[in-house]
Amino acid sequence: MAYLNLAVLSGRLSRPAELRLLPSGDRLVALEVSVPREGARTETVPVAWMAAPPAAADLDTGEEVLVVGRVRRRFWKARGGGTMSSTEILADRVVPLRRGARCRAALAEAVGRLGEAAPPAR
Numbered sequence: 588m589a590y591l592n593l594a595v596l597s598g599r600l601s602r603p604a605e606l607r608l609l610p611s612g613d614r615l616v617a618l619e620v621s622v623p624r625e626g627a628r629t630e631t632v633p634v635a636w637m638a639a640p641p642a643a644a645d646l647d648t649g650e651e652v653l654v655v656g657r658v659r660r661r662f663w664k665a666r667g668g669g670t671m672s673s674t675e676i677l678a679d680r681v682v683p684l685r686r687g688a689r690c691r692a693a694l695a696e697a698v699g700r701l702g703e704a705a706p707p708a709r
Contacts, residue, residue, distance in 0.1 A: 591704035592657040594676045595697050597684065598622035601631055604646040616643040618681065620654060635659075636678040643681065651684035655693045 601621040609615055616639040623629045634654055636643060646652070656678040665671040680696075682689045 591700060593697060593700055593704075594654070594656050594658050595694070596620055596622065596632055596634070596654040596676060598632070598652070600646055600648055600650045600652060603648055604644050606644040613637060614639065616646075616681075618646065618652075618654075618678075620652060620676075633673065633675040634678050634681070635675050636681055639678075639681070646681070646683075653680075653682045653684055653690045653693055654678050655680045655682075655697050 598620040601619045605617040607615045607617060614637070616636040618634040618636065619631050620634055621629050621631045634656070636656075654676055656676045658674065659677040660672055660674045662670055662672045680693045682693050684690060
């Protein structure tokens, strides 16, 4: 059986993109994507985008985006010795929704991953 960790998210940025330079020298762009739910409160999903292009840091509050990536849970030691964790989307692609052709390509890539992970037909 094939396993797959795939997340597709569409929503609005609830704050400007935040560029972080990690001690390793890697660049990370942190995003918060708000997704309204019908009849419920809006959910805000943290997104981490490693090795994002320079223009990613210019994404601003209110921008509608499509995110394709995977779910990741991180653990770390907090001050005082306790263990903390957070769950986030680790983005492979983040595309402004106004870029229709790029969004369709990102979704087609995600659907292709689903096909690769599907078990053989019986």
